[in-house]
């Protein structure tokens with residue numbers, strides 16, 4: 001996609017995008033995390049920027065460079081991500097939660113480095129808050145977009161999340177499908193809307209996929225201006 005020819009259809013809008021995994025430390029060396037490259041969220045941030053939005057990208061640890069022209073906030077844990085998202089939520093018109101937030105964190109964080117010892121070790125975990133679900137309760141006029149990476153009954157599970165979290169749109173993908181898995185440069189997504197509509201996109205590179213998602217978002221966000 002050549003930037004020069006892109007419509008500036010997001011001018012005047014504030015996009016808040018999260019990406020990447022979170023790291024939940026259990027000592028100063030080890031973390032609990034999930035497999036997310038951050039590529040999809042970064043692609044959404046770039047695509048929104050290139051179409052004229054003001055973009056804040058809140059990112060967990062990834063190997064990706066911060067996209068130029070985007071306000072970039074680096075976080076590590078789910079609790080840090082929650083705080084950063086809440087700080088920017090007020091000004092946001094659209095929240096896109098592409099981050100793979102850890103559902104649990106180790107109950108204790110040990111100072112220093114745990115030495116190996118027993119043959120079995122039990123790590124006690126505690127639930128992290130659900131950032132999106134909490135913001136769904138006070139979303140006002142904002143548009144909320146969630147992601148759902150599922151394996152089996154993808155659409156049903158994604159629709160349940162859309163309803164539980166009061167989302168406008170959920171982007172579902174089947175992680176068992178070739179070309180939609182972790183770290184892949186492509187994605188195959190089904191977009192579900194709160195009104196029951198459903199749009200299947202073909203296998204696309206992630207930046208193109210991001211633009212197609214934004215096409216759908218742009219139509220909704222401009223509706224009652």
Ligand code: CTP
Pocket residue numbers: 078097098099100101102103128129130131132133145146147148149161
């Ligand atoms: N999410 C979030 N905060 C969490 C967990 C998830 O904001 N603590 C967001 C994700 O960024 C994503 C959406 O909620 O946009 C769905 O995340 P997902 O992990 O698929 O769903 P969960 O509700 O965590 O359910 P489960 O992992 O049990 O399938």
Ligand code: CA
Pocket residue numbers: 101102103
């Ligand atoms: Ca989860």
